[in-house]
Amino acid sequence: MSDETTPVLVGGGQFTWRGDPAASPSPTQLLKFAAERAASDAGLEPSVLAGIDGLAVISFAVDAPGERRLMPHSTNPPATLARRLGASPDWSVYTRTGGNSSQYAINVSAQRIAEGRNQQILVVGAEFMGSGVKRLTRGLGFADWDDAEDLPPPEWIGDGRPGVSAYEAVHGMDRPINIYPLFENALRARDGRSIPDHQKHLGELFAPFTRVAAGNPEAWFPTERSAEELITVTPGNRMIGFPYPKFLNAIMDVDQSAGVLITSLARARELGVGEDRMVFLHGCADANDIWNPIERQDFHSSPAMRLTGEQALDMAGISVAEVAAFDLYSCFPSAVQVGAESLGLSLEDPRGFTVTGGLPYAGGPGNNYAMHGVVVMMQRLRASPGAFGFCTANGWYLTKQSTGVYSTRPPSRPFERQDPAVLQARIDSLPRPTVIERPSGRGRVETYTVIHDREGFRMGVIVGRDDADRRFAAILPGTETAALASLETEEGVGRTGTVSRFDDDRRNLFTLD
Structure with missing residues (x-):
C-alpha cells in the first residue's frame, strides 16, 4: 500500500438555502458553496479547489431522461463549475440519473486515485427545484442565474437507460411515487400484517428519522413528528400512493448541495490536511438489479442491495456487526426495509438507519441525497475515531445500487475496487418471470x-x-x-x-x- 495511491476523503461540505426564491443561488453557485465548504472542512482555503485534477458533478434531477429544460442552467455543469473554481481538471464528468450517483462517483473517483490516474478529485452535486419551481410558477424569472451556458455536452458516467420500459410506463409505473408503493404492499402481504397494523409499522419505522432530522442543521424539514402524525391522512398529509401519505415520501422541491474532496494520502499530507480530518473508503460495490421492475423475481427484495452490501463489507474486511452507524437510502419506507433485510438487520436495530434524517425530512433528493449522507457520516466517524460507517445509495426503482464503508482508521490493505461486472453477471443470470403484455x-x-x-x-x-x-x-x-x-x-x-x-x-x- 502506497501513500501515493491510497484514496482518502479529506473534506465534506453541505449548503441549504431557505431564503427568498427570487434571490436563490443558481445551480453552479450551489455547487460552488458545497465545494468551498468541503475545502474548509479539510482545513484548506477555497483556492485549493483550483488545483483539482478530477471533477465529478452529480446530475441535476431536471436533467433526467425526458425532462424538459424549464429551469435554465449550463449544458455542461462540470465545465461551468470548473471555470468558476479556476480549475482545469484532466477528468471532468457528469453522472447519469440515479440516487446511486453520489456513492458511485465516490467509488469511481477512489479507484482512479488508487490507480494513480488522479491525485485530487472533487465530487459534488446539488438540487434546486425548491426555488426553481417557485420561480417558474410565480413568474420570477431566472435573469440572475448567470450559469445558463450553452456548452458542448459533458462526458457522462453511469448507466443512462430509462428507469422503466414503455409497457411499464403506460400502466402508471413511471415515477417513484407510483412504484415504491408496489414494493411496500408486497412487503405487507408477505409479512402477513393487516393494513392498519402495517400503517402503524410504517409510522414507527420513520418517526426516528424525523428525530434525527430535527437535530440536523442542514435538514430541509428539521421537525420531529410522531408515528401517528406520519400516517394520519389530513389535508396537509394527503395520500399520494397508497399506503404512503405525503410525510412518507421523499421531498423533491429543495435547494441543497453537498460535496466531498478526495485526494491521495500523499497529496493530503502535501496540502497539510490534519490526520483528524481524514476518512477512508474501506469498501465499496456497485451493481444493478434486473433492470425493469416487471421482470424481477419479486417485489419485496433486492439481490443487488444484498450483493453490494456483502462485497463492500468483504472488501473492508469487517462484518455488519462491526458497523457503528448506517445511512440507508430512504426515499420511501420500502427502500429502508428492503435495505435492512438485505444486510440481515432487524428493523429494531438500535444503531438506527440514518445519520441525516433521510430523504423525506433531511431532503437532498433527486440524485444527490447520498452525498449528504456521506458528509454527515464523515462528521460522525471523526467524532468516533476507528469506528465504521456504512452508506447505501439507490437509483431509479431499487435498481441501481452503490455502497460504501468508511472509517477514520487507515486501511490495512490496498484499495482494490472489484469490477462491477462480477456482481452484475450473478444478478443478470437470476431467473425471472415470463411477462405477458396483452393478457386476457x-x-x-x-x-x-x-x-x-x-x-x-x-x-x-x-x-x-x-x-x-x-x-x-x-x-x-x-x-x-x-x-x-x-x-x-x-x-x-x-x-x-x-x-x-x-x-x-x-x-x-x-x-x-
Whole structure:
C-alpha cells in the first residue's frame, strides 16, 4: 500500500438555502458553496479547489431522461463549475440519473486515485427545484442565474437507460411515487400484517428519522413528528400512493448541495490536511438489479442491495456487526426495509438507519441525497475515531445500487475496487418471470397501489399473474371508486379478477371480482 495511491476523503461540505426564491443561488453557485465548504472542512482555503485534477458533478434531477429544460442552467455543469473554481481538471464528468450517483462517483473517483490516474478529485452535486419551481410558477424569472451556458455536452458516467420500459410506463409505473408503493404492499402481504397494523409499522419505522432530522442543521424539514402524525391522512398529509401519505415520501422541491474532496494520502499530507480530518473508503460495490421492475423475481427484495452490501463489507474486511452507524437510502419506507433485510438487520436495530434524517425530512433528493449522507457520516466517524460507517445509495426503482464503508482508521490493505461486472453477471443470470403484455382472462393481484391526486383517486396500478402464472401490468381507472377504496381497506394482494384491453387498446384493464 502506497501513500501515493491510497484514496482518502479529506473534506465534506453541505449548503441549504431557505431564503427568498427570487434571490436563490443558481445551480453552479450551489455547487460552488458545497465545494468551498468541503475545502474548509479539510482545513484548506477555497483556492485549493483550483488545483483539482478530477471533477465529478452529480446530475441535476431536471436533467433526467425526458425532462424538459424549464429551469435554465449550463449544458455542461462540470465545465461551468470548473471555470468558476479556476480549475482545469484532466477528468471532468457528469453522472447519469440515479440516487446511486453520489456513492458511485465516490467509488469511481477512489479507484482512479488508487490507480494513480488522479491525485485530487472533487465530487459534488446539488438540487434546486425548491426555488426553481417557485420561480417558474410565480413568474420570477431566472435573469440572475448567470450559469445558463450553452456548452458542448459533458462526458457522462453511469448507466443512462430509462428507469422503466414503455409497457411499464403506460400502466402508471413511471415515477417513484407510483412504484415504491408496489414494493411496500408486497412487503405487507408477505409479512402477513393487516393494513392498519402495517400503517402503524410504517409510522414507527420513520418517526426516528424525523428525530434525527430535527437535530440536523442542514435538514430541509428539521421537525420531529410522531408515528401517528406520519400516517394520519389530513389535508396537509394527503395520500399520494397508497399506503404512503405525503410525510412518507421523499421531498423533491429543495435547494441543497453537498460535496466531498478526495485526494491521495500523499497529496493530503502535501496540502497539510490534519490526520483528524481524514476518512477512508474501506469498501465499496456497485451493481444493478434486473433492470425493469416487471421482470424481477419479486417485489419485496433486492439481490443487488444484498450483493453490494456483502462485497463492500468483504472488501473492508469487517462484518455488519462491526458497523457503528448506517445511512440507508430512504426515499420511501420500502427502500429502508428492503435495505435492512438485505444486510440481515432487524428493523429494531438500535444503531438506527440514518445519520441525516433521510430523504423525506433531511431532503437532498433527486440524485444527490447520498452525498449528504456521506458528509454527515464523515462528521460522525471523526467524532468516533476507528469506528465504521456504512452508506447505501439507490437509483431509479431499487435498481441501481452503490455502497460504501468508511472509517477514520487507515486501511490495512490496498484499495482494490472489484469490477462491477462480477456482481452484475450473478444478478443478470437470476431467473425471472415470463411477462405477458396483452393478457386476457382471469388473473390475481401480485401487488398494487392506488394513486391519488389532490381531487381524490387518480388510478390504481396492478401487477398481476394470469392463470399460466405470467406476470402482467394493468390499471383500474379512477372512476372505479368503490374498487379503489376497497384496496385501501382490505388486502388487495391475492384478490382475483379479470384482465382485458381498453383505452383504444393501449392498456390493460383489471376488474376485481
